[in-house]
Amino acid sequence: xxxxxxxxxxxxxxxxxxxxxxxxxxxxxxxxLDPEAHLPxxxxxxxxxxxxxxxxxxxxxALDSATEAVDLLRGLAxxxxxxxxxRLATELRDLGRMQGIYGRAxxxxxxxxxxxxxxxxxxxxxxxxxxPELVNGLSCLADRQSMLGQGKEQRASMLExxxxxxxxxxxxxxxxxxxxxxxxxxxxxxxxxxxxxEALAFLTEAVVIGRQLVAEGLDTYATTLALHLxxxxxxxxxxxxxxxxxxLALAEEALEVSWRVYPANPSDxxxxxxxxxxxxxxxxxxxxxxxxxxxLERINAFKAWRPGEQLRRV
Numbered sequence: 001x002x003x004x005x006x007x008x009x010x011x012x013x014x015x016x017x018x019x020x021x022x023x024x025x026x027x028x029x030x031x032x033l034d035p036e037a038h039l040p041x042x043x044x045x046x047x048x049x050x051x052x053x054x055x056x057x058x059x060x061x062a063l064d065s066a067t068e069a070v071d072l073l074r075g076l077a078x079x080x081x082x083x084x085x086x087r088l089a090t091e092l093r094d095l096g097r098m099q100g101i102y103g104r105a106x107x108x109x110x111x112x113x114x115x116x117x118x119x120x121x122x123x124x125x126x127x128x129x130x131x132p133e134l135v136n137g138l139s140c141l142a143d144r145q146s147m148l149g150q151g152k153e154q155r156a157s158m159l160e161x162x163x164x165x166x167x168x169x170x171x172x173x174x175x176x177x178x179x180x181x182x183x184x185x186x187x188x189x190x191x192x193x194x195x196x197x198e199a200l201a202f203l204t205e206a207v208v209i210g211r212q213l214v215a216e217g218l219d220t221y222a223t224t225l226a227l228h229l230x231x232x233x234x235x236x237x238x239x240x241x242x243x244x245x246x247x248l249a250l251a252e253e254a255l256e257v258s259w260r261v262y263p264a265n266p267s268d269x270x271x272x273x274x275x276x277x278x279x280x281x282x283x284x285x286x287x288x289x290x291x292x293x294x295x296l297e298r299i300n301a302f303k304a305w306r307p308g309e310q311l312r313r314v
Contacts, residue, residue: 248289
């Protein structure tokens, strides 16, 4: 049965590729006669062909088709930028991702950098429409720069991404504050990795945003906030008395936040609470103190819980 399904799936992919290839041949002939009318259709058919080739694991052919489509689109964008520049940016970003997946690291970097440059131009004219796209492009570019060991360039891309997200979050908080907090947390880990003093500031900003989101009733963000609080607690110096006290307060807050979601679904959030408690109990041991009150009740409830049981909310 499995072999039959595999053969049927392969036949469908081959039929789709055959149809896409015929469309490419037709539109290529038509574009030679009337480029203005038929080049857009040729680009569409080349992209469809690339997807079919990708599905058939024809790596080089898929890249060739996508690259040809982008080259044609680049020419159209030069002639009619208002119409074709946005699509060129999108297709360059997608091509860069494909090139990265297939191990063409340098080509991927070039495609993503070109996409970002175009999106910067578009965002200057229409920020509402293109700043979010620029954020996405910068994120992809930073990832690729990281893979190529371009730390300085990666840092610049991430800082530009954060700056734009702050602007977007101020104008459209409900839509962009979660993305800003996530990016701040990511960049804080990178900064800490290279020894930057900015790491704590970025993570603290992510925690402040997370507190706002949870306070406004976004309980789906509680898990992320608990992890950010835990991470911030672990980032402080436990040998400094003031910082250790703050670290303990953050760890207890992380437990409190995680308890917003844990009692209703202990199986789903068991690992979250376990991570938080590992840090909290280590801090108490370091400080020579013991959990008390509600914190201790929650620890005991966590230790006593067994799969399939209901957990009372403490």
